Amino acid sequence: MKTTDQIVVYPIIIKYEPDDTDCPYLVTIPDLDNGMTQGKSIADAIAMAEDYIGTTSLEESLPTSNYALPQTKKNETVTLVRVNVSEYKRKHDNKVVKKTITIPNYLNELGKENGINFSEVMTNALRDKFSI
Structure with a gap:
């Protein structure tokens, strides 16, 4: 990591939906217009959220997060994810x-x-x- 790297932190909501057997963890990213992704486990869901944020950074400027953790409902987990946007761009920007x-x-x-x-x-x- 370089000292000038852009680091972002966003809250995500992970909801367990057992009816979806392949990817039962639905992820919502409220700060990105309720961006959504899925994961096979909690760890995979967090990784997918990080990738979603990184991919979004390739296409548009990311909004500033207020870091406020949303209220949870039944079967939901709320956490923060950290993405080094500069590093993500170095690895994934195919421009x-x-x-x-x-x-x-x-x-x-x-x-x-x-x-x-x-x-x-x-x-x-x-x-x-x-x-x-």
Whole structure:
């Protein structure tokens, strides 16, 4: 974590709904216009909420949370989740950015002759380098 990373904390409501056998834990995130997701367990539900918040951060600016824990009803659990938005974006933002690289001319010519997509080659090489 870098000291300038954006960290957000949001309350979530987890409701157990035993009728849904695959993902019986329904998650509501009130601060995100009642965003919803599901989980197979409490831990999975929390992870899904973190992912929902992170994914939302890729698409729009996140609102400020007041950190107020909502009142619970029967079969509900309320907790806070913390998401390092900056780290999430570093790992999941697939937006394409232009980079200029320098390679020897003979490799450039061979690449053009063989129809090589240099961006694809560089992307794959970086994925291999970072083991992702």
